[in-house]
Amino acid sequence: xxxxxxxxxxxxxxxxxxxxxxxxxxxxxxxxxxxxxxxxxxxxxxxxxxxxxxxxxxxxxxxxxxxxxxxxxxxxxxxxxxxxxxxxxxxxxxxxxxxxxxxxxxxxxxxxxxxxxxxxxxxxxxxxxxxxxxxxxxxxxxxxxxxxxxxxxxxxxxxxxxxxxxxxxxxxxxxxxxxxxxxxxxxxxxxxxxxxxxxxxxxxxxxxxxxxxxxxxxxxxxxxxxxxxxxxxxxxxxxxxxxxxxxxxxxxxxxxxxxxxxxxxxxxxxxxxxxxxxxxxxxxxxxxxxxxxxxxxxxxxxxxxxxxxxxxxxxxxxxxxxxxxxxxxxxxxxxxxxxxxxxxxxxxxxxxxxxxxxxxxxxxxxxxxxxxxxxxxxxxxxxxxxxxxxxxxxxxxxxxxxxxxxxxxxxxxxxxxxxxxxxxxxxxxxxxxxxxxxxxxxxxxxxxxxxxxxxxxxxxxxxxxxxxxxxxxxxxxxxxxxxxxxxx
Amino acid sequence: xxxxxxxxxxxxxxxxxxxxxxxxxxxxxxxxxxxxxxxxxxxxxxxxxxxxxxxxxxxxxxxxxxxxxxxxxxxxxxxxxxxxxxxxxxxxxxxxxxxx
Numbered sequence: 001x002x003x004x005x006x007x008x009x010x011x012x013x014x015x016x017x018x019x020x021x022x023x024x025x026x027x028x029x030x031x032x033x034x035x036x037x038x039x040x041x042x043x044x045x046x047x048x049x050x051x052x053x054x055x056x057x058x059x060x061x062x063x064x065x066x067x068x069x070x071x072x073x074x075x076x077x078x079x080x081x082x083x084x085x086x087x088x089x090x091x092x093x094x095x096x097x098x099x100x101x102x103x104x105x106x107x108x109x110x111x112x113x114x115x116x117x118x119x120x121x122x123x124x125x126x127x128x129x130x131x132x133x134x135x136x137x138x139x140x141x142x143x144x145x146x147x148x149x150x151x152x153x154x155x156x157x158x159x160x161x162x163x164x165x166x167x168x169x170x171x172x173x174x175x176x177x178x179x180x181x182x183x184x185x186x187x188x189x190x191x192x193x194x195x196x197x198x199x200x201x202x203x204x205x206x207x208x209x210x211x212x213x214x215x216x217x218x219x220x221x222x223x224x225x226x227x228x229x230x231x232x233x234x235x236x237x238x239x240x241x242x243x244x245x246x247x248x249x250x251x252x253x254x255x256x257x258x259x260x261x262x263x264x265x266x267x268x269x270x271x272x273x274x275x276x277x278x279x280x281x282x283x284x285x286x287x288x289x290x291x292x293x294x295x296x297x298x299x300x301x302x303x304x305x306x307x308x309x310x311x312x313x314x315x316x317x318x319x320x321x322x323x324x325x326x327x328x329x330x331x332x333x334x335x336x337x338x339x340x341x342x343x344x345x346x347x348x349x350x351x352x353x354x355x356x357x358x359x360x361x362x363x364x365x366x367x368x369x370x371x372x373x374x375x376x377x378x379x380x381x382x383x384x385x386x387x388x389x390x391x392x393x394x395x396x397x398x399x400x401x402x403x404x405x406x407x408x409x410x411x412x413x414x415x416x417x418x419x420x421x422x423x424x425x426x427x428x429x430x431x432x433x434x435x436x437x438x439x440x441x442x443x444x445x446x447x448x449x450x451x452x453x454x455x456x457x458x459x460x461x462x463x464x465x466x467x468x469x470x471x472x473x474x475x476x477x478x479x480x481x482x483x484x485x486x487x488x
Numbered sequence: 489x490x491x492x493x494x495x496x497x498x499x500x501x502x503x504x505x506x507x508x509x510x511x512x513x514x515x516x517x518x519x520x521x522x523x524x525x526x527x528x529x530x531x532x533x534x535x536x537x538x539x540x541x542x543x544x545x546x547x548x549x550x551x552x553x554x555x556x557x558x559x560x561x562x563x564x565x566x567x568x569x570x571x572x573x574x575x576x577x578x579x580x581x582x583x584x585x586x587x588x
Contacts, residue, residue, distance in 0.1 A: 103566040196547045210545060236554055242547070308529040319506060326507070329579055333572035339582045340507070348509040356508055361522060363506040364494065377532055379542030384535070386543055419524050435546025460547055 005033055005166035006483070009075045009223045012169060013116075016059060016074030023063075023074030027056035027118050030076040034120060034167045037487070040148070042140035043161035045081050047121040048088050052076070055118045062116075072230060073116030078168040080159050081122035082129055083214070084203040085109055088119075092205050093137040094127045096325050096332045096350025106203020107238065108172060108214050108231045115230045120168055123158030127352045128322065129174055129207045131155050132182055132421050133414065136354040141411055144186060145484035146450055150408040153183030156217065160187040163217050164484055170227050171217040176208050177310050178403075178428025180215035181440035185403035185453025188442045188479045190224045190470065191217045193428075195460045196435035197242035199228075200235030208317035209240075211310075211432050220480050221441055221470040225249035228463060244461060252464035253471040258292035260469060262456075263396030266297050268427070276446040277402050280477070284443035284454045285400065287476025288469065298392040298399060302384040306429035307422055309385065312365050312378035313433070318355075319362030325350065357418060386434040393459050398469055401427045403440040403453035431457040439466040442479040451479060494522045 003011070015021040031049055038044050059074045079085065082092045084102035086109075091097050105113070112119065126136035134142040134157030142157040144150040145165035152161040156173025160183035163171045173180040175193040184191035192215050199214045206212060216227035232246040264285060272278045289295055327333035327346030334345040351359070365374040392399050405426060414421040431438045436457050443454040454473055458465050474480060494502075499519045503510045510518060564577065573580040 100570060103562045103570070197549065236552070239552060240549065242549070243552070302535075305532060305535070308532050311525065312529065323507075327572060328581055329567075330570040331572070335582070339584050342582050343507045344509040347507055351508075356510075357518065357521060359506050359508065360499070360502055360518060361525065364498070364502045364522070367502060367505060374529070376542055377537060379544060380537035380540045381532055381535060382543040382546075383540050384537070386546060418521055419528055422525070433543075433546065 004029055007169065008220060009072060009169045009218065009226060012075050013071070013073050017063065017069050019063070023056035023059035023118060024053065026074050027052045027076060030120055030168060034162070037165060037167060040143065041145065041161055041165060042142050043124055043158040043165070043167065044078070044121045045091055045093065045124050045139055045158070046089055048119060051088060052118050052120050055113070059116050059118070070114060070116035071226065072112065075117050075170060076120045076168045077112060077117045078120050078123045078159055078162040078171040079109070080125055080156050080171070080173045082125060082174055082205040083109060083172060084205070085119065085122065088122065090122065090205070092128045093125045093139055094350065094352065094355070095138050096346070098332065100331050104203065107200035107235045109203065111231050123156070123162055123171065125158055126155035127355050128205070128318070129155040129176060129179055130318070130354050130358055132178070132424055133409070133411070134158065135411065135415050136352060138352050143411070144408050145486050146188060147408065148486045149410055150450070151186065151411050153186035153408065155179040157183045159217050160184050160189060160191070163187070163189050163219060165487055169218065170223060172227070172231070173215055173217050174204055175213050175215045175432070176211045176314060177432045178425050180217055181403050181428050181438060181453070181455060182425065184217055184440045185442070185451065186408040188451030188482070188484065189217055189219050190221050190439065190441040190474070191215055192224050192228055192463065192466065193432070193438045194228060194232065194463055195242070195437040197240050198437070198461065198463065199231050200238040200241045202235055202237040206321040208314040209321060210317060211314060221467060221474045222250060222253045225253055225467040242461070247464040249463060249467050252467040255468040256291055257288055257469050257472045260288070260293040260398065260465070261396040262288050262293045262295050262469070263298035263392050263399040264295050265300055265399065265401050267299060268303070268401055272402065272405060274406050277406065277452055280444040280452040281400070281402050281454055283477050284473045288472055290476070291472045293469070296396050298396055300388040300392065300430060302381065302388050303430045305381050306385060306433060307426060309378045309381045309433060310425070310429040311361065311422055312374050313382065315358040315362030316365045316375050317362070319359045319366065322355070322359055354418070382433050385430050389434050389436060389457070397458070397465055399457040401455050403427060403455040407446045407450035407452055427455055436460060437463045437466055439470045441470045441473050443473055444477050445479070445482070449485060493526050494519060
C-alpha cells in the first residue's frame, strides 16, 4: 500500500482491483490506525473490527472469483452514528439509544455495501445531530486534528475528524443546517449537502424532516463526488426521495468553470470580522475567475433572519420527531409509577441538555397560542429566503460565501451560550432552508494554520456544477497534500 | 411577539407538553436560555409577512403513491429484542388500566 493513510479512495480501489493490495490488508491497516488514534481524537463511537474484516474478505473473494468489483471496492468508510446499521449499535450519541442495535440498514448503507465499501465503524456526533461543535455528544468530545484544543465542528464532527486525520478516506454525515459543511470547513476537508430529496433518508434517524439530507465527506472534491454518485438516487422507502435522474458527479470534476457565473454576496463578505476568512475567500474567487468564471454581485437580503427561522422550524420538527423516544419500543427505559412518569423520566434522563432545550423551544413554537407568531411566521420568512435565491440564480449559476464566519473555535468557547453557538451557523442555514445543493471545500489556511472553508450553493439538483467549481477551487487554493499538524 | 418571551410557569407547562421532567434549577436555566433565544427571534418582527405564503416543503413534490402490495417486514423477535421489556410477542408497558 503506497502513501498510507493518505491514499485516495480511487487509489485504494485500483490497488485492490489490481491485486497489489488486498482489501483485508487495507482494512487491517485502517482499523489499526483508528484504534491507535481514537483515544486521542474520540471520533469513533464504535469501531466494527469484525464487520469491516468480513466486508473486506468478501471483496477479496469477489476479486479472486473474477467478479466485477464495485466503485468503492475495498475502500474504508466511516459512518455518522445516526445512520442505521444492521447488527451494529446506532446511538445518535445519546443515552436514550445507548445500546440500540438496528434490525435494518439505512438506504445509504445498503448502497455502500453494494459498492464494495468497507464500513470501519460509527462516528461521534452532537446528540441527535443537534449542535455545531460536537460538544453535545453524550459520550466524548471530538478533537480537531489541526489543533486538538479546537472544536471539529458539528454535528458530523466525528466523520470530519476521521477523514481529516487519515482514519478513513471517506465518511458520511448528515446535514440539517450545515452539519456536514461546517465540520468539513473546520477540519479542512470537502463535504456536499445534496439537494433535499437527492439522497434517500431511509434509515437516517430523523431530526428535522423538511431539512435533513445525508452528505458525503472526503479529503478531495473528486472523492466526495464519487461517494455522492454511490448514494444518490430514488428510493421509494423515503417519500421525499426525488424520482429524478442523478448526475455524472465525477465526470463533472473535469468540466472546469469557463463561462460559469459565480454570485458573490458582497455585503456578507464585507461584513466579515475575520480578515483571514475574507482574504481566503477572495483568493478562491480569483482562482475561479482565472479559470474563466465571471463574478457577479448578488444579494440575499433575508439571509440574516435564517438563524431565527431555522431554530424555530428545526426545533418544531425535532420536538415532533423525538416524541417517538418514549422508553417503550426500544432504547432506554427509566421506570416510573405509571406510564406518564415512565415517559417523562426516560426522556429527562435519556436526552442531554441541548436536545431538551430544542424539544422545549420546538414544543413552545408549536403550542396553542404561539403557532402563528413563531412557527407559521418562520415558514413565511423561509419563503422570502427561498425567493432571495430564486432572484440570485437569475443572474448567476452558483452563490459563493464562506462556510463559516471564523475558523474552528476553541472547545468550550461557546458551550455556555447556546445562542452564540447558533449564530455561528449563519452561512450554512439559508441554503438548507431553501432545500438547495451546497458544497464546502477548503480554500486555504488562516494565519494560525487553521483551515478555512468556501461554500458554493447551486439550484436544486445541480450538484454537478458544485463538483466542477469545487475542483477548480481545490486546484487553485485547496489543502490536498496538507496534513493536520496536531497528529505529529 | 414583544411580550411573548417565556415565563417560568410557561417553561413548566411546555415541559409537561413535551413529556420532560425538569428540576427547579433546570427549569430556571431553561427559562433564561429560551428567553434569550426568543428575544433574538423578535428580529423577525421587522418583516411584514402577512401576505407571504409559508414554505413547508422547500422542493415542490407530490405525495407519491405506490401499489398496495403486502411485503415481508423485519422479523418480530429481532424487533422485540430491542424493547426494554417484552411479553408474549408484544411490547410490555406499565399498567395503564386497573384490572379487577
